[in-house]
Amino acid sequence: MLTLDSLLLGYSLFILTASFINLIRLDYWWIRMWDFPHLQLTVLAALGLLAWLLVGHHRDGYLIIVPIGLLATLFYQGWLIYPFTPLHPKQVLSLSSRKNHEELENSTIRLLTANVFMENTKMPEVLALANKYKPDVLFVLEANQKWQDELAPLQETHPYQILYPLENTYGLLLYSRFPIRHHELRFLIQDDIPSVYAQLELPSGQLIHFYGVHPMPPSPTEHYRSTERDAELLLVGKEARTKSGPVIVAGDLNDVAWSHTTRLFQRISGLLDPRVGRGLFNTFHAGYFFLRWPLDHVFVSGHFQLRAIRRLPNCGSDHFPMFISLAYVAKSVEAEVEIPKPDEEDLEEAHEKIAEAS
Structure with missing residues (x-):
């Protein structure tokens, strides 16, 4: 019978795999499709981490992979998305010309x-x-x-x-x-x-x-x-x-x-x-x-x-x-x-x- 711990571990492993599989430089569609949903994976990773905080709190044994993996995912997704936030310098400058x-x-x-x-x-x-x-x-x-x-x-x-x-x-x-x-x-x-x-x-x-x-x-x-x-x-x-x-x-x-x-x-x-x-x-x-x-x-x-x-x-x-x-x-x-x-x-x-x- 599945336990709460095993469900949380399986969920975290899925998020971890889905988040990093795009780093494999193969062109097959079933790998490249994971280039797309990084915003969604960010939300899912945050929800998984929240679930671990609420019901998990395992800091020893194999379950330590849950917070470590989800935090690694959040940092990676943040690195990908950060350039498209107002915190990042603009690549194309806003108009500053004084032309009439x-x-x-x-x-x-x-x-x-x-x-x-x-x-x-x-x-x-x-x-x-x-x-x-x-x-x-x-x-x-x-x-x-x-x-x-x-x-x-x-x-x-x-x-x-x-x-x-x-x-x-x-x-x-x-x-x-x-x-x-x-x-x-x-x-x-x-x-x-x-x-x-x-x-x-x-x-x-x-x-x-x-x-x-x-x-x-x-x-x-x-x-x-x-x-x-x-x-x-x-x-x-x-x-x-x-x-x-x-x-x-x-x-x-x-x-x-x-x-x-x-x-x-x-x-x-x-x-x-x-x-x-x-x-x-x-x-x-x-x-x-x-x-x-x-x-x-x-x-x-x-x-x-x-x-x-x-x-x-x-x-x-x-x-x-x-x-x-x-x-x-x-x-x-x-x-x-x-x-x-x-x-x-x-x-x-x-x-x-x-x-x-x-």
Whole structure:
């Protein structure tokens, strides 16, 4: 018969295993899935520790693993989550420019990203968000032909478009008020998973390198490993680092902000995360408040300062949309923030990931 001690021990071992299994550098989905629920594991570890304090109090024998393991879990989870709290220095600085209003507006890009969930039928709500927040660029993911048809009014307000609807949940629609001077629809790793590269021209005349991505996640229903997802992100990161001008990478990365892959992507690309020092902005799953994590991302080069960032109301999807307003400031921030840089081990790992997925 199970005793209270054995239940508490089993619970603690599960939390300990689930918290640290992600450190195993294998790409199988059943390992990589544990990259995601660190907030939830933090809560479960705290509850386990509370239970030990209330009914356990065993400080000798094998049960000592309960408080030690749960405390180790809390410290590790705190280390992962701390960068996304106001206690951490911001990676993307808040706008400090003293430009006049017209000059500032000519140097600002407002971006709205939305994974709309292909089977969703609440197209008018997405249009309403676009009308309310007036993004200069709207990037829609999981779009099929029906979504393109229903969002047709955007073609009047956003005369520059890259439209590639698909019925496999990986279609994309890019609407822009700004001229698109050059663009490429890419299939970097998988033949049915598109991404987009575009050169957007601000009213000031400054070109922005924009990458829109939505790689396939590791899961039992999608792909048995994360290699292809990781490789696509690293390919984009390597190219982004070669650009001398301002860069934005946005989309549903199907990875969380604190994962090894996302942090590796930042070091490879040299891009900054506007959420660091501000909050997690959990965008998935919109339907379950207790199962949410940050899947939708915007990474930017050091040419930008932040005017606004917010998670928008749900429009019938399993993802919340994200809105961000960025000002191009045309100056280096290296003296004010730490630009992520790769070491030799990072470069070797990126090369191996890309080679394995190719």
